[in-house]
Amino acid sequence: MIFHFREKFPLLNTYWDRYLPFQQRMEVPAKTVLLEEGKISQQYIFIEKGCTRLFFNNNGDDKTVQFFFEKEGLTSFDSFVNNIPSLFTIETIEPSVIYLLPKHYVLQLMDELSHEPNFVQMMMQLSAQRQTHYMNEFVSFIRDTPEQRYQNLLADRPHIIQRVPQHYIASYLGVSTVHLSRIKNKLAKGKPHF
Amino acid sequence: MIFHFREKFPLLNTYWDRYLPFQQRMEVPAKTVLLEEGKISQQYIFIEKGCTRLFFNNNGDDKTVQFFFEKEGLTSFDSFVNNIPSLFTIETIEPSVIYLLPKHYVLQLMDELSHEPNFVQMMMQLSAQRQTHYMNEFVSFIRDTPEQRYQNLLADRPHIIQRVPQHYIASYLGVSTVHLSRIKNKLAKGKPHF
DNA sequence: AAAACTTGATAACATATGTTATCGTTAGAG
DNA sequence: CTCTAACGATAACATATGTTATCAAGTTTT
Numbered sequence: 168m169i170f171h172f173r174e175k176f177p178l179l180n181t182y183w184d185r186y187l188p189f190q191q192r193m194e195v196p197a198k199t200v201l202l203e204e205g206k207i208s209q210q211y212i213f214i215e216k217g218c219t220r221l222f223f224n225n226n227g228d229d230k231t232v233q234f235f236f237e238k239e240g241l242t243s244f245d246s247f248v249n250n251i252p253s254l255f256t257i258e259t260i261e262p263s264v265i266y267l268l269p270k271h272y273v274l275q276l277m278d279e280l281s282h283e284p285n286f287v288q289m290m291m292q293l294s295a296q297r298q299t300h301y302m303n304e305f306v307s308f309i310r311d312t313p314e315q316r317y318q319n320l321l322a323d324r325p326h327i328i329q330r331v332p333q334h335y336i337a338s339y340l341g342v343s344t345v346h347l348s349r350i351k352n353k354l355a356k357g358k359p360h361f
Numbered sequence: 362m363i364f365h366f367r368e369k370f371p372l373l374n375t376y377w378d379r380y381l382p383f384q385q386r387m388e389v390p391a392k393t394v395l396l397e398e399g400k401i402s403q404q405y406i407f408i409e410k411g412c413t414r415l416f417f418n419n420n421g422d423d424k425t426v427q428f429f430f431e432k433e434g435l436t437s438f439d440s441f442v443n444n445i446p447s448l449f450t451i452e453t454i455e456p457s458v459i460y461l462l463p464k465h466y467v468l469q470l471m472d473e474l475s476h477e478p479n480f481v482q483m484m485m486q487l488s489a490q491r492q493t494h495y496m497n498e499f500v501s502f503i504r505d506t507p508e509q510r511y512q513n514l515l516a517d518r519p520h521i522i523q524r525v526p527q528h529y530i531a532s533y534l535g536v537s538t539v540h541l542s543r544i545k546n547k548l549a550k551g552k553p554h555f
Numbered sequence: 556a557a558a559a560c561t562t563g564a565t566a567a568c569a570t571a572t573g574t575t576a577t578c579g580t581t582a583g584a585g
Numbered sequence: 586c587t588c589t590a591a592c593g594a595t596a597a598c599a600t601a602t603g604t605t606a607t608c609a610a611g612t613t614t615t
Contacts, residue, residue, distance in 0.1 A: 223500070223504075225504050230500070230503050230504055232496070232499070232500060232503070244488075244489050244492055244493075245489045245492070245493045245496075247489075248485045248486055248488075248489040249486060249489060274481075274482075277485070278481055280481075281475065281480060281481045286475060287468075287471045287472055287474075287475045288468075290484050290488070291442045291471070292442055294438075294442075294484070294487075294488040294491070294492075295438050295439045295441075295442040295443060297492050298438055298439070298488075298491050298492060298495060299438075299439045301492060301495035301498075302426070302439075302495045304495075304499045305426070305495055305498045305499045305502070306417070306424070306426060308499070308502040308535050309424050309532060309533065309534075309535040310417075310419050310424055312601085313601085313602080314601095332562065332563090333562070333563065334561095334562075334563085338503060339503065340503075341502050341503040342602070342603085343602070343603055343604075344562095344563080344564095345564090345565085345602085345605090346601085346602055346603070348563065348564055349564095349601095349602085351563095351564095352564080352565085506571085507571085507572080526591085526592070527592075527593065528591095528593085536572070536573085537573055537574075538592090539572085539573070539574080539575090539594090539595085540571085540572055540573070542593065543571095543572085543594095543595085545593095545594095546594080546595085
C-alpha cells in the first residue's frame with residue numbers, strides 16, 4: 168500500500184535494509200487481527216507470506232475494502248499518519264508470516280529519505296499511485312455493473328478470487344453473497360470451458 | 362484537491378503568495394473545458410469564483426467523479442505528476458474565474474517547500490487526506506444505498522445539490538437521472554417541510 | 556468420529572434500479 | 586421575442602439485486 172517502494176524506487180532498498188533489524192517477525196494463524204477498528208495504527212505491516220484484508224463493521228456484517236498479499240505492505244493510513252482511531256480492521260485471511268515496523272522507525276526513515284535528491288517527485292508519485300488506486304475503485308462503481316466489476320477482478324487480479332473466501336469478495340464488490348453466486352453461475356454458463 | 366494547503370498549513374501562505382504573480386487569471390463561461398481527456402495536465406487550477414467538475418466519457422455519456430468550488434484547487438493528479446494522458450476532463454459548470462499555475466512553478470514551489478522542517482509530515486498528511494477522500498467515496502458505495510448516498514450528500518455538502526445540475530449528480534451517485542428523481546420524490550413525500 | 560462452524564449454491568419472493576418515452580418548464584441563442 | 590436546447594418529473598415496463606430460507610460439502614474443534 169504505502170511504502171511499497173522496492174520495485175518502483177530501487178534506490179530505497181538501502182534505506183529499507185537498514186531498518187530490517189527493527190522489524191518484528193510474526194507467524195500468525197488465519198483470522199488474526201493485526202489492527203482493530205477504533206485503535207490507533209502504531210506500525211507498518213509487511214506481508215512475507217499469506218494474505219490480509221482491510222475491512223470495517225457495518226451493523227454487524229463486515230465490508231471488505233482491500234486485500235493484500237505477499238510482498239505488499241499496508242497500514243490504516245489515515246490512522247497511522249494523523250494518530251486518529253482507525254476506521255478499519257486489518258486481519259489475516261490465511262496463516263501468514265508478517266513483519267511489523269513501529270511507526271517511530273517509519274517516520275525516521277522518511278525523514279532520512281527526505282534528503283535524497285528526488286524525494287519530492289517520489290512522494291508525489293507514490294501519493295498519485297495510491298490516490299489512483301482508490302479513485303479507480305470509485306470510478307468502477309459509477310461506471311460498471313457488479314458483473315463487470317467481477318469480470319475486471321477476474322481479469323486483473325485473479326489471485327484474489329482464487330485465494331479469498333467468496334463472501335469477502337462479495338462485500339468488496341458491493342453485492343450480496345447470493346448475487347455474487349448468481350454472477351458466477353451466469354458467467355460459467357455463458358463461457359463453458361471444455 | 363491537491364495543494365489546497367492554505368487553511369491547513371498557514372506556514373505555506375508565504376510560499377503561495379510568492380507564486381501568485383505567475384498565475385494566469387481567466388474569466389470563462391460555463392461548460393468551458395480546462396483540461397481535456399487524453400491530454401497531459403500542464404497546470405494547477407485554482408477556483409476563485411464558480412465551480413467545475415471532473416468527469417470521464419463512458420460510451421457517450423459523462424460520468425462525473427468530483428465537484429470543485431470557490432477556494433479549491435484541482436488538477437488531474439495522476440496526469441500532472443506522471444506526465445501521462447488524463448483519464449478525466451475538467452470543465453466549468455458555472456461561469457467562473459480561475460487561476461492557472463504552470464506545472465513548472467508548482468514543482469519548483471514543492472522543491473522549495475521540501476526544505477521546511479515538517480515537510481515530510483505535511484506531505485503525508487495531505488496524501489492521507491486525499492486518499493481518505495476517495496476511500497470514503499468507495500466505502501460509501503459498498504456500504505450505502507443510492508438513497509443513503511444522496512442523503513449523505515444533502516447533509517454533508519448541500520451546496521453541491523444546490524448548484525449542480527441534477528444529471529451530473531446522478532452520475533456521481535452512480536444512478537440514472539430517473540432514479541435520482543425518484544429518490545428526491547420519495548424523500549420529499551416522507552419529510553414534508555411546511 | 557461426532558458436532559459445530561465455514562463456505563458456497565440455489566429457489567422464491569420482494570424491492571430497487573435501469574430504459575425508454577412523454578411532458579412541462581426554464582434558460583440561452585439568434 | 587421566438588425558437589431551441591437543457592433540465593427535470595413521471596409513467597410503464599424490464600431487469601438487477603436483496604432477503605430469507607434451505608441444502609450440501611468441506612473444515613475445524615472437541
